[in-house]
Amino acid sequence: MKESFFRLRSQFTEEIIFKKNSDFKDRKIKLKVSHKLEINNIDETSSSVRLIFNIFTEEELAVSPFFISITQLGEFEYPSDLDRTDxxxxxxxxxxxxxxxxxxxxxxxxxxxxGYPALIIPLINFAK
Incomplete structure (x- = not known):
């Protein structure tokens, strides 16, 4: 098996926020997810990428079962001669x-x- 030239050097969870709406009445709701991406170049062969992923918003907590925000940080390595578009x-x-x-x-x-059923987030196509 050939090793990828784009590698995850390290990753960690930077922040987790969870707020439960104990007054939420069980009903069918549409899941609202959002994300924000921050990229910082460390040097010519590595970058840090921060993904902030939210389910609902804190402002929607009164009408949603919970609010979750998770920030995950990863450091990625790549060759210095990699095409900029790639x-x-x-x-x-x-x-x-x-x-x-x-x-x-x-x-x-x-x-x-x-106390909720385990929520399995579907895969997301970040190319769109």
Whole structure:
């Protein structure tokens, strides 16, 4: 198997915010997710990528079952001669997809421990 030239060097959860609406009445609701991506170049062969992933908003807490915000940070390595367009695609599409895989597991655990069924977030196409 050939090793990828775009590698995750390290990752960690920077922040988790969870607020439960104990007054929420069980009813069918549409899940509202949003995300923000921050990319910082460290040097010519590495960048840090921060993915902030939210389910609902704090302002919507009165009409939603909970609010979750998770910030996951990853440091990615790549060759210095990588084409800039390819690098931008890797950092804006591939990197958040990798970080989301960690966030998805956290969300499932948090919701399960809070008394709700474990919420499994679907995969997201960051190319759009």
């Amino acid at each position: 690098l931008e695609n890797l950092l804006n599409i591939n990197a958040p997809a990798v970080l989301l895989s960690y966030i998805r597991g956290l969300i499932s655990q948090i919701t399960a421990f809070s």
